[in-house]
Amino acid sequence: MLAAAAAHPRDLVVGLDAVGPRMAESSRRAARPSGPGGHPNALFVVAAVETPPAELVGRADLVTVHFPWGSLLRGLLAADHRAAIGSASLLRADGVLEALVSIDDRDGLDELAAIVADRGHLEAAWSAHRLRLLELRPATGAEVTATGSTWAKRLAAASGRRAVTRLVLQRSRSMVG
Numbered sequence: 001m002l003a004a005a006a007a008h009p010r011d012l013v014v015g016l017d018a019v020g021p022r023m024a025e026s027s028r029r030a031a032r033p034s035g036p037g038g039h040p041n042a043l044f045v046v047a048a049v050e051t052p053p054a055e056l057v058g059r060a061d062l063v064t065v066h067f068p069w070g071s072l073l074r075g076l077l078a079a080d081h082r083a084a085i086g087s088a089s090l091l092r093a094d095g096v097l098e099a100l101v102s103i104d105d106r107d108g109l110d111e112l113a114a115i116v117a118d119r120g121h122l123e124a125a126w127s128a129h130r131l132r133l134l135e136l137r138p139a140t141g142a143e144v145t146a147t148g149s150t151w152a153k154r155l156a157a158a159s160g161r162r163a164v165t166r167l168v169l170q171r172s173r174s175m176v177g
Helices: 002-007 020-030 070-076 081-089 110-116 119-127 141-146 150-155
Strands: 013-017 042-046 060-066 091-101 132-138 165-170
Touching: 002 020, 013 020, 020 042, 070 081, 070 091, 081 091, 081 119, 110 119, 119 132
Parallel strands: 013 042, 060 091
Antiparallel strands: 091 165, 132 165
8 A cells, every 4th residue: 555655645545454454564564654654645534335435425436445354355255235335335426436456365255256257247247336347367477566466476476386366356437317
């Protein structure tokens, strides 16, 4: 998230996590003075995706999710209705949700792996949440590496030892309301 704040200093970049301590170090780093690594355009919010703060609903041009787990993963695959609604609610008209997901046989999530492989199912499920599926494809090593995610490194996703899928959804103007 800090990399996004640094790359786009005129944009407000919001990190959302249900577990506050996961964001503590990034929040401390962002609070530094602008010169030595601070990012005054970074904001951290402790909230679950199922119940995002009303102040964020309908405001995001871009929602980025890297290597989700639990309800957020199920929500991105439209398998958890509340998490899907929460994720979709953040986007404004024409807003885009980009995600990199990784499910391996060892994870014991066969039902979710089947959903990732079923474009038709995802299109229908997200259409019900007024989002259009733009992309569903294997992520490139460069895309995985560009996340700067320590989780990606732990999963060895960038090396190709674990499959990573890129999912891109968009709320169209005609679907807002």
